[in-house]
Amino acid sequence: MTLAYPLDDPRAARPASALSDAFDRHGVRMAYARNEEIYAQDDAVELLYRVVRGVVRTSRVTADGRRQVGAFYYPGDLFGLEPGPDHRFGAEALDDCEILVVRRSAVRAAAGDAELDRAILEAQRLEMERLQDHVVMLGRKSARERVASFLMSIAQRGGDDHADLAMGRQDMADYLGLTIETVSRMLTQLQGEAIVAFPSSRRFEIRKWTALEALAA
Amino acid sequence: MTLAYPLDDPRAARPASALSDAFDRHGVRMAYARNEEIYAQDDAVELLYRVVRGVVRTSRVTADGRRQVGAFYYPGDLFGLEPGPDHRFGAEALDDCEILVVRRSAVRAAAGDAELDRAILEAQRLEMERLQDHVVMLGRKSARERVASFLMSIAQRGGDDHADLAMGRQDMADYLGLTIETVSRMLTQLQGEAIVAFPSSRRFEIRKWTALEALAA
DNA sequence: GCCCGCGTTTGATCTGCGTCACGGAGGGGG
DNA sequence: CCCCCTCCGTGACGCAGATCAAACGCGGGC
Numbered sequence: 292m293t294l295a296y297p298l299d300d301p302r303a304a305r306p307a308s309a310l311s312d313a314f315d316r317h318g319v320r321m322a323y324a325r326n327e328e329i330y331a332q333d334d335a336v337e338l339l340y341r342v343v344r345g346v347v348r349t350s351r352v353t354a355d356g357r358r359q360v361g362a363f364y365y366p367g368d369l370f371g372l373e374p375g376p377d378h379r380f381g382a383e384a385l386d387d388c389e390i391l392v393v394r395r396s397a398v399r400a401a402a403g404d405a406e407l408d409r410a411i412l413e414a415q416r417l418e419m420e421r422l423q424d425h426v427v428m429l430g431r432k433s434a435r436e437r438v439a440s441f442l443m444s445i446a447q448r449g450g451d452d453h454a455d456l457a458m459g460r461q462d463m464a465d466y467l468g469l470t471i472e473t474v475s476r477m478l479t480q481l482q483g484e485a486i487v488a489f490p491s492s493r494r495f496e497i498r499k500w501t502a503l504e505a506l507a508a
Numbered sequence: 509m510t511l512a513y514p515l516d517d518p519r520a521a522r523p524a525s526a527l528s529d530a531f532d533r534h535g536v537r538m539a540y541a542r543n544e545e546i547y548a549q550d551d552a553v554e555l556l557y558r559v560v561r562g563v564v565r566t567s568r569v570t571a572d573g574r575r576q577v578g579a580f581y582y583p584g585d586l587f588g589l590e591p592g593p594d595h596r597f598g599a600e601a602l603d604d605c606e607i608l609v610v611r612r613s614a615v616r617a618a619a620g621d622a623e624l625d626r627a628i629l630e631a632q633r634l635e636m637e638r639l640q641d642h643v644v645m646l647g648r649k650s651a652r653e654r655v656a657s658f659l660m661s662i663a664q665r666g667g668d669d670h671a672d673l674a675m676g677r678q679d680m681a682d683y684l685g686l687t688i689e690t691v692s693r694m695l696t697q698l699q700g701e702a703i704v705a706f707p708s709s710r711r712f713e714i715r716k717w718t719a720l721e722a723l724a725a
Numbered sequence: 726g727c728c729c730g731c732g733t734t735t736g737a738t739c740t741g742c743g744t745c746a747c748g749g750a751g752g753g754g755g
Numbered sequence: 756c757c758c759c760c761t762c763c764g765t766g767a768c769g770c771a772g773a774t775c776a777a778a779c780g781c782g783g784g785c
Contacts, residue, residue, distance in 0.1 A: 351644055353725055359647040361640070374633030379640050405622040415632060416591035422639035423578070423596050427568055429646035430576040430685035434772065460733065468647030473772055475734055492733060492781090508570055651742065677763065687743055692764055709751090709763060727785085734779070744769075751762085 310369075310410035313398040314341055318391040323384035330371065332381035338392050340371040345388020346457035349380040350465065360466035362421055363458065365448065369414045385457050429468045432508060437467040438477040439506035442487060446497050453496035460492075527586075527627035530615040531558055535608040540601035547588065549598035555609050557588040562605020563674035566597040567682065577683035579638055580675065582665065586631045602674050646685045649725060654684040655694040656723035659704060663714050670713035677709075 320343065323329055329340065332351055340347075342364050349361040349370065361380045364370040373379060384390075428437055441463060446454050456463070464471045481487045486499045486506075497503055537560065540546055546557065549568055557564075559581050566578040566587065578597045581587040590596060601607075645654055658680060663671050673680070681688045698704045703716045703723075714720055 351640075353644070353648065355725065357648040359644045361643065373640075374629070374636045379637065412591070412629065412632075415629075415636070419591045419632070419636060419639065420596065422636065422643060423568075423590075426578065426639060426642050426646060427570070427576045429643060430682075431570065431574040465647075470773060471733080472735085472774080476772090479734070508572065676761095688763085689744080689765085690742055693742090696764070729784085730782095732779105732781090734777105736777080737775085739772105739774070741771095741773085742769105743771085745767085747764105747766085749762105749764075751760105753758105753760090755756100755758085 310339075310398060310406075313401040314339075314391050314393050317397040317401060318393045321390045321392050323388055323390060325384060325386050327384045329382040329384060329390060330378055332378055334378045334381075336371070336373055336376060336378055337395055338371060339369065339395060339398060340382070341391040341393075342366050342368050342370070343389040343391055345390075346385040347382055347388065347390070348385050348458065348462060348466075349382045351380045358465045359468070360462055361425075362418075363462075363466070365457075372411055372414055372418070374415070385462070434467075434469050434473050435477050435480065436506055436508050437469065438463075438474060439481065439486075439503050440508070441467060442481075442495065442497070443503055443507045446495075452500075453494065456493045456495065527556075527615060527623075530618040531556075531608050531610050534614040534618060535610045538607045538609050540605055540607060542601060542603050544601050546599040546601060546607060547595055549595055551595050551598075553588070553590055553593060553595055554612055555588060556586065556612060556615060557599070558608040558610075559583050559585050559587065560606040560608055562607075563602040564599055564605065564607070565602050565675065565679060565683075566599045568597045575682045576685070577679055578642075579635075580679075580683070582674075589628055589631055589635070591632070602679070651684075651686050651690050652694050652697065653723055653725050654686065655680075655691060656698065656703075656720050657725070658684060659698075659712065659714070660720055660724045663712075669717075670711065673710045673712065 318341070321329075323345075329347065330338070344366055347364040347368075347370060349364075350358055351361065352358045362370075363385070371378075371382060428440060432440065445456060446452070448454070458466075460471045460474050463469075464474045467474065478487075478489065481503075482489055484499075484502070486497070486502045488496045488498055490496070535558070538546075540562075546564060547555070561583055564581040564585075564587060566581075567575055568578065569575045579587075580602070588595075588599060645657055649657065662673060663669070665671070675683075677688045677691050680686075681691045684691065695704075695706065698720075699706055701716075701719070703719045704712050704714055706712045
């Protein structure tokens with residue numbers, strides 16, 4: 292059985308223990324293939340999900356086909372806890388991944404209600420902060436700044452100076468509110484200025500942290 | 509003493525009673541002048557606020573002076589319950605207004621912890637849905653669509669076909685991620701197509717609901 | 726190795742919105 | 756009543772990013 296929280300993962304200790312226990316005892320391990328749907332936009336909210344392996348993206352597609360990616364979730368992250376009765380964003384597997392799924396009612400039965408609420412509250416805290424930052428980025432940042440911010444956040448997650456992009460350019464674009472071409476251009480631009488280096492299209496290394504930080508605003 | 513929840517206000521019955529009671533018993537009524545700061549960006553989060561009269565906006569200003577408005581709050585709305593230890597958006601009075609303020613710890617003492625959490629959860633639900641919609645709007649909608657959505661949401665609040673804009677063009681622009689000029693142009697455009705009518709710059713009436721709905725996407 | 730298919734990059738052009746500049750309206754104070 | 760000040764609308768223009776189009780890798784299958 293794969294360890295859900297690798298020991299070197301800073302998020303390992305994060306979730307409240309009641310919730311963690313519930314996952315361990317009542318969770319069902321599911322496997323999803325690349326681009327497979329985990330839950331659909333407008334599905335009822337009744338489960339909690341935790342990424343074990345792989346990366347998950349949430350997205351919302353408008354009636355006329357425009358897509359906005361809401362977030363990316365990495366191993367250890369909780370997702371699917373949208374506040375309303377049904378999901379306003381769908382969730383899909385970015386690559387092949389394993390997910391722990393638990394019924395909310397099972398968690399509620401296992402832990403005290405108060406404890407459950409607190410655990411969800413904490414996860415929602417992260418979610419809301421992400422949303423707030425996303426709003427500011429989409430509302431007020433240039434394409435260059437958005438791409439820089441994105442690379443920064445990915446790099447911070449890894450801790451190291453270089454990191455892998457789990458997603459392709461289209462997913463980046465849909466997260467950043469840009470087109471795939473603009474994302475690509477900004478990446479080459481940043482490379483040209485030797486701020487980042489891309490040994491391959493999915494792998495990058497930050498060369499000038501201060502320059503990138505300044506751009507990320 | 510002004511009645512906090514006018515009887516004809518559909519939001520009157522919304523907040524959980526424990527929280528409502530706490531406001532009534534421990535709340536302090538504060539008055540703020542137009543553009544006065546209620547709390548600052550980066551202030552510690554320790555109070556809960558409820559609008560009694562007037563309108564409040566939350567906003568975040570970046571280091572280089574760009575401003576993003578997060579939300580507008582109307583009488584009956586709870587605000588200030590950001591999830592982190594400190595406020596990522598500041599709050600200011602849009603016009604002269606009265607606010608009920610209560611210390612979180614007072615609420616916690618008055619109600620059971622679980623009850624408090626549930627009440628906050630419910631308010632956060634609204635907040636998160638607002639944020640999600642905001643992200644989609646800023647990421648994927650055109651200027652015309654943003655302005656249309658905004659007018660729709662204002663009109664729905666009033667219920668009636670015509671409504672007052674509590675805010676000026678600059679606040680709209682900063683909420684919609686646009687410039688004041690673009691907002692102005694879109695408004696004249698919509699007027700030109702007889703979709704809305706503006707008897708004065710702060711007051712409007714929707715003439716073609718279906719057309720506006722189609723635009724709001 | 727070679728071919729094929731998909732994701733990415735790059736180029737050319739277009740356009741929606743931002744920027745800059747100015748004129749007008751409204752309304753509060755003297 | 757008039758002035759001034761702030762907010763709003765409009766016009767001309769420029770540019771960032773979208774769109775359209777094509778070429779370039781790179782990895783997998785044969």
